[in-house]
Amino acid sequence: MIRATVIFLLVASALFHNAQAQQYHPSFRPDAMSDRPFGPPNEVLVLGTPHLSGLPNSFRPDMLEPVLTRLGTWHPSAIATENSSGLLCDAMRHQGESQASSVDHYCSDPTLAGKAAGLTVVAANAEADRTLAAWPATPTPAQRRRLALIFLAAGEPTSALVQWLRLPDAEQRADDGLTDELVTKLKVQATRKNESNLIGAKLAARLGLERVWSVDSQYFWDMPISEKAYAAALGKAWDNSATKARGIEETALYAQIGQPNGLLAVYRAFNAPSYAIQAYRSDWGAALKEPSPQGYGRHYVGYWETRNLRMVANIREVLTREPGTRMLAIVGASHKAYYEAYLDQMRDVNLINAEAVLR
Known part of the structure; x- marks a missing residue:
């Protein structure tokens, strides 16, 4: 009885300490600090964009004019x-x-x-x-x-x-x-x-x-994995309700780009907070749970997060050249949420709401 009790206590203690380790968060959080930099802050407006090469044949460059006009009024430097x-x-x-x-x-x-x-x-x-x-x-x-x-x-x-x-x-x-x-x-x-x-x-x-x-940043190591199996595993992970809903919404948006301000409506939708959550659920969130023994989904998420970290580091380096820069960062809409999450941690970066600029 005593032996069983000791074993139970040891297991319980291990589980408790493991849970504590998993729940640990650092006490220092740059995004929670209230101090301000000396001089004007850097400002970054992240514009999530569709890749124009993938738009329907009805797309014409002049359709971008409402978007260009609104971005121009923000006067990025x-x-x-x-x-x-x-x-x-x-x-x-x-x-x-x-x-x-x-x-x-x-x-x-x-x-x-x-x-x-x-x-x-x-x-x-x-x-x-x-x-x-x-x-x-x-x-x-x-x-x-x-x-x-x-x-x-x-x-x-x-x-x-x-x-x-x-x-x-x-x-x-x-x-x-x-x-x-x-x-x-x-x-x-x-x-x-x-x-x-x-x-x-x-x-x-x-x-x-x-x-x-x-x-x-497209510099990545060669992973010794089967490309065919990797693609199949990710395809299965991405076959989910969020992906289907995302596809239906994008198809409806693209069908309207020939109408007045139709492409502007696409940009407004791609820069709305709801887009970020849906993209995560359909893509990286689904990939994290991909169950292959090789961890194909986690390989993919690692690639994605590494790439976004490097991209944001490059942006931060440019901002350092001239403090007080107003930067427009144009990037595929799927990157926008990661850009903003990483940039928002930095004490010398103020994020600008793209939705407000695109109104």
Whole structure:
């Protein structure tokens, strides 16, 4: 009897301490602090966006005008886009085959521009920083064409497009190092169905900004897992009622984009608090409970959270360059909740309600 009692007490104690360990939260919570930074705070407006490449064929760039107008009235002083930076892509290329797929999918090829400028990616990024540090209030068209070339060589095509769009139509030509082939690429990019170009670059040019900031991170280790089994496990996890409801709502929204302010309605819906909860339940919340012995769902959630942490770290680094920055962070709507959750922990970042700006 005594032995049984001792065993029970030991088990109960272990369970109690295990529960305590699982419930532990740190006493220091940056988001709960009431102190304020010296000077104006950094402000970040996270715009959750559909990937424009996936919109119906009825989409036209002019449909974005109500969104651009409202974002412009907020007057961001910096814009971040969901692109991998030229420096990150250059590092990934040095990893060889392990990062080849990510490079192919997410990185621009700076080879032609690098040859035209006589600069490596690293050197071109340094040259862009030096150029902007001494940038005149009224640069000449030749200076803008040269900076566009430097940004292309740096692996920053969206910033190159900003310089191109800031040129008068008559000055958008091959000159100052820009070749005919590079000019053709810029012209194609200006009309490509992509939010970095049609919102990020266009709005930056309209507001008089000189560049955008690439903050995505597609650098990940190769996981020794079966891609087929991984995809099948996640597909099963995502086959749930929240995913079905999300699909029905998005289909209905997309069917209305041809109507007045139809695309604005999409942006309002994608930036509503209810979207974040539904996206979590249909996607990462479901993946966490995926029961495969290999932990495929948890591999996926780890990838997703790591990527978002790195993206937000890149945003925080940009804000540090000029305290008091008003940043518009344009990102796929599924990232928005993670962006805001991580940014909200930072003492020197004030979040702006995108819903209010889009009204």
